Amino acid sequence: MKLPVLYTLASLLMAAPAVAHEVENGPNGGRVVEAGDHHVEMLAKSSTIEVFLTDKDGKALAPAGYKGLAILSTGGKSQRIELTPASDRLSGAAPGALPARPQGVVRITTPAGKTVQGKF
Numbered sequence: 001m002k003l004p005v006l007y008t009l010a011s012l013l014m015a016a017p018a019v020a021h022e023v024e025n026g027p028n029g030g031r032v033v034e035a036g037d038h039h040v041e042m043l044a045k046s047s048t049i050e051v052f053l054t055d056k057d058g059k060a061l062a063p064a065g066y067k068g069l070a071i072l073s074t075g076g077k078s079q080r081i082e083l084t085p086a087s088d089r090l091s092g093a094a095p096g097a098l099p100a101r102p103q104g105v106v107r108i109t110t111p112a113g114k115t116v117q118g119k120f
Helices: 002-018
Strands: 030-037 038-045 047-056 065-075 077-086 087-094 105-110 115-119
Touching: 002 115, 030 115, 038 115, 047 065, 047 077, 065 087, 077 105, 087 115
Parallel strands: none
Antiparallel strands: 030 038, 038 047, 047 087, 065 077, 065 105, 077 087, 105 115
């Protein structure tokens, strides 16, 4: 009887390092999470989502060639917001106002075609 409990505990401990690390404030004032070899910083301003990308060392990445999709839960409904390169970030517009700290997932496709995601 103790063996199943031990297996469950061991699997939970092994999964712990896979949990995304979130930093409260990134360099642009948004929340930052890990997404594969990238860090993703997300800000919501009214109905606009801005996503800033950095590498694992914190160096800013130019958004050219990147694509993104934010899947956010607002008011009990799921919103899919396409993110496209804009200056030094990826940006997208929601059909309505967003909360200051939306919950959801940001999926990024790199220029090489690799897809990573960060959970907010």
